[in-house]
Amino acid sequence: AIARHLGHDRKTIRAYLAGDREPGVRKRTIADPFEPFVEYCRRRLAEDPHLWATTLFDEVVELGYAGSYPTFTRQLRTRALRPACEACRPTKGRPVAVIEHPAGExxxxxxxxxxxxxxxxxxxxxxxxxxxxxxxxxxxxxxxxxxxxxxxxxxxxxxxxxxxxxxxxxxxxxxxxxxxxxxxxxxxxxxxxxxxxxxxxxxxxxxxxxxxxxxxxxxxxxxxxxxxxxxxxxxxxxxxxxxxxxxxxxxxxxxxxxxxxxxxxxxxxxxAEPLAPVPAAPFPATATVTRKVSAQALVAHRGNFYSVPPELARTTVAVSVRLGTGHLDIHAGPDAVAPVIARHRLAAPGTG
Structure with missing residues (x-):
């Protein structure tokens, strides 16, 4: 009777009444490409509710997601994967001004x-x-x-x-x-x-x-x-x-x-910006950091290890690098006023 009144097939009405189908929602004929990533997104957003959607999109793309970014964000909203946070609701009305920035300026x-x-x-x-x-x-x-x-x-x-x-x-x-x-x-x-x-x-x-x-x-x-x-x-x-x-x-x-x-x-x-060339050598400033000498009399700096005399093991020394010189100095004390006890060629970061 309902099917005759509405002008629909009775099998369709029976599926609606049984809860097998939802009015206005079509059943997908192909697999949902977002479905394999739902649990990953839910766990990532539960761990960090303020994680940007763009950052999460980069992660799922590396995992094999082939959809677009608008589709991805729509899936996050539709499935309510991000926990609500009232403190993070955007504010409007702040005065702003558009400032022109000429090229190379x-x-x-x-x-x-x-x-x-x-x-x-x-x-x-x-x-x-x-x-x-x-x-x-x-x-x-x-x-x-x-x-x-x-x-x-x-x-x-x-x-x-x-x-x-x-x-x-x-x-x-x-x-x-x-x-x-x-x-x-x-x-x-x-x-x-x-x-x-x-x-x-x-x-x-x-x-x-x-x-x-x-x-x-x-x-x-x-x-x-x-x-x-x-x-x-x-x-x-x-x-x-x-x-x-x-x-x-x-x-x-x-x-x-x-x-x-x-x-x-x-x-x-x-x-296309008209930029001036960078000087061949950097400004000759001296950057100093404090380091703890290891038990093997090695000093760590930018992913490399530099040796010092064995009597300085487990002490605190200062490492100073003068930009553009290509070497570093290790001082016998925790600041650069102490005597230099070792000078090494500055290696590229993380090369050994």
Missing amino acids: ETQWDWVELPDPPKAWGWGKNAHLLVGVLAHSGRWRGALLESEEQAHLIAGLDQITRALGGVTKSWRFDRMATVCHPPTGRVTATFAAVAKHYGVQVSICPPRRGNRKGVVEKAVHVAAQRFWRTLPDDVSVEEAQARLDKWCTTRGDTRLRATKDGKSSVATVAA
């Missing part, structure tokens, strides 16, 4: 402290990541550094500038003490020499203008969420740096940007 820099680095690093509670971004194209690179002191900052600036492919006309910083006097914004004399060496103008953000360097702030957010959250606990500093460089090349540089001629990748836009 500005590189933006910022530090980010990443929590809970692997204990084997010996870096304490936080790792320090320096991020540099070409403001026009959005290409960014990062450098994992042991300290935020000026010498380490200079080493990171040189490393990232060479990875970006050249020097822009200006470098923009917030009011960090290693670059300027925070109350006044005036560049320090020591960093002015660095700017002169690389031929750049130093631009300091105005006070209480957090959005002024929004390009690097977004890159910092991406580095913390898509790189650091998924980093295994058993990697070395050198392997972590290699993973970051690979991610920037394979993921960051392949993003599409709106241009006058349509859409182009970040790598394409960055390749």
Whole structure:
């Protein structure tokens, strides 16, 4: 009677009444490509409810998922795989401004402290990541550094500038003490020499203008969420740096940007920027770190081991590297004022 009244086949109505089918929902004729990854996504989001969907999508693609990103996010929503979090609901209404960034004009820099680095690093509670971004194209690179002191900052600036492919006309910083006097914004004399060496103008953000360097702030957010959250606990500093460089090349540089001629990748836009060449030698700053000598009288530095006299076993020494010299000095005490007791050729990170 129901089938005659509705004008449908009675077998269809019988299936609805028995609960075998749901009105308005068609049965799939092929297997659901997302089904094999449901349990993996549920466990990953239960472990880390704030994991970005883009990061999770990268993981399932490596596991063999062949669907698109919109389909993936729709499956997450439909199946309610992400636990609800009221504190993370987006806020709206914050005033913003669109700032023009001509090609080759500005590189933006910022530090980010990443929590809970692997204990084997010996870096304490936080790792320090320096991020540099070409403001026009959005290409960014990062450098994992042991300290935020000026010498380490200079080493990171040189490393990232060479990875970006050249020097822009200006470098923009917030009011960090290693670059300027925070109350006044005036560049320090020591960093002015660095700017002169690389031929750049130093631009300091105005006070209480957090959005002024929004390009690097977004890159910092991406580095913390898509790189650091998924980093295994058993990697070395050198392997972590290699993973970051690979991610920037394979993921960051392949993003599409709106241009006058349509859409182009970040790598394409960055390749067209008029950048000045990087100086042949880095600025001659001396970066110093403290190390504990092993029982075998070896000192670890950037994935390599350097020997010291056996009487220094299990003591604390300082390792200083002057950028551009190609060697490192090991001091007999915990700071660089102690006498130099060993000098070694600086090997490439993680080569032995």
